[in-house]
Amino acid sequence: MALHLWFTFFLAYLATTLTPGPNVLLVVRNALRHGPRAMGATLLGNLTAQLLVTTGVALGVGALLIAMPTAFLALKIIGAGYLIYLGLRQLFARQAAVATSVTEPSAAVVVAGWRIAGEAFLVSASNPKTMIFLCAFLPQFLQPERSVALQFTVMYLTIAAIVMVVHSVYCFAAFRFSKRLKAMRWVATFKRLTGALFIGLGVRLLSVRAA
Secondary structure (H helix, E strand, O other): OOHHHHHHHHHHHHHHHOOOOHHHHHHHHHHHHHOHHHHHHHHHHHHHHHHHHHHHHHHOHHHHHHHOHHHHHHHHHHHHHHHHHHHHHHHHOOOOOOOOOOOOHHHHHHHHHHHHHHHHHHHHHOOHHHHHHHHHHHHHHOOOOOOHHHHHHHHHHHHHHHHHHHHHHHHHHHHHHHHOOOHHHHHHHHHHHHHHHHHHHHHHHOOOOOO
């Protein structure tokens, strides 16, 4: 990929990533609730899903999905349903009690990390908007005379770098903002707000069309 074309791709994808969506909301929520390790696990799940979607676009799976209304509808319902589920759980679930047992703490951290990463993977991978966007976006920056596989690799690595930086900035800003408020008040408000936003994003996703 030529340098000027890569730089255009970088700026264009950065502009789209700066707009908060389900992935940003999830990584901020997890970072505030569970700390930096949870933020890292969320980013891992999100970027793994992005790799899967980018590979699908490179192989033509994205175009096939868009051409099959039934498959697209199923993915859309799954993605919307999962976002609504996260929102309802955030709104109505009781605050988990702090564990007092110190038995095998490392195992508990690993299990929690994998659970958080899996949740982030599902949120990102089940969102058909991501597939539609990348199907329309990525091919615009391909040069036929160059290796397609190498160009998709460069684009994915660029996407991963942008996502990590932008999401980290959002988490840092949210953490600094939370320090200015009383802890319990902030936790309760943030819990209700994120729950409502997840539900809203899920409902909005149901209106997405493939074309």
